[in-house]
Amino acid sequence: MRRPRRPAEETREEILNTAERMFRAQGYASVSIADIATELSMSPANVFKHFRTKTSLVDAIATRAIEQTLNALKALASDRPAPERLYALAQHLMDEHLSEQVDAPFVFEMILVTITEELDCGDRFRQIVVGMIGEIIAAGVEEGVYHADDIPRLANATFDALACVIHPVMTGMEKADIMATRCREVVRLIDAALRSPLAK
């Protein structure tokens, strides 16, 4: 019996799932598009139709992971006061990266590829998280606890100040308990800045 033709979207997802599983298990560097095609019993040409390069595969895998993280963030403590939301956001992003690295060391390799190859997913991630921080700051202004004239500017500075605990490269370097203290202390510093009329 001939298998019915599946929609392209479904094939694309299947390629992504298999590629992600193989990259996580064997490492990005040692898996080729031909290996992925073999694993899927597809022709390499069929995989190439969807992804022309290994980096475009990593970009798509990272984009998907980022979307999942961001969806989880949206639901995060949105009924709490702004300072608590800021801390929850930083903590969640940090824990996400810390757990990824415990689960699979090759994930770190993939993250480095997205950085060194300057893939779009990193910029999109920054843009969306900066947007979320901006919303929290705006809510804090509304609540009367934060002072801000230029919210996007402060949101960008806040994102950068948080890099020490949310950037995947930085979270890969320290033990979880040191990171937890670091996160609390840096958020505390940022919070003091946002509460100050001087940060305007």
Add this chain to the structure above:
Amino acid sequence: MRRPRRPAEETREEILNTAERMFRAQGYASVSIADIATELSMSPANVFKHFRTKTSLVDAIATRAIEQTLNALKALASDRPAPERLYALAQHLMDEHLSEQVDAPFVFEMILVTITEELDCGDRFRQIVVGMIGEIIAAGVEEGVYHADDIPRLANATFDALACVIHPVMTGMEKADIMATRCREVVRLIDAALRSPLAK
């Protein structure tokens, strides 16, 4: 004529100079201790007497570079108000790393070795820079512009918030003009926190 025996310290310096030059030119991974000995017309055993491993060589090279950086920092604008000194410190550390990477891509490889091998030089660097930040905060309190009860705590948080612009791994990822803006904005945020009585 027999060459007079040189003091051990001099031999050590010569080994460091040669190793640093070779690592910078050919990369840490592709230069062995035997290569360094050959270049110096020494026996490998003689090099081993001073440095037992390649990582201990990198540790010594990094420590020396860090000391040079820190000496330059000490002289930096110590007669200016605390907020200006904080900005000058961040900017100097950032520029140091940015220029290193332009000059020699293999330097980045050595920095990564110090991080992944958890060499002492990284901790020492953190400790000394945190101490310098603490001095600047204390001077700011003296000048009446900063408020701080627990200076070491704020100095540590400040160091971490600056990681996005002074950590060698982070400076390796962005263009110099983006980094310059980022540095100015993050220091501005930290400055607002330190000026606020809430940061106590």
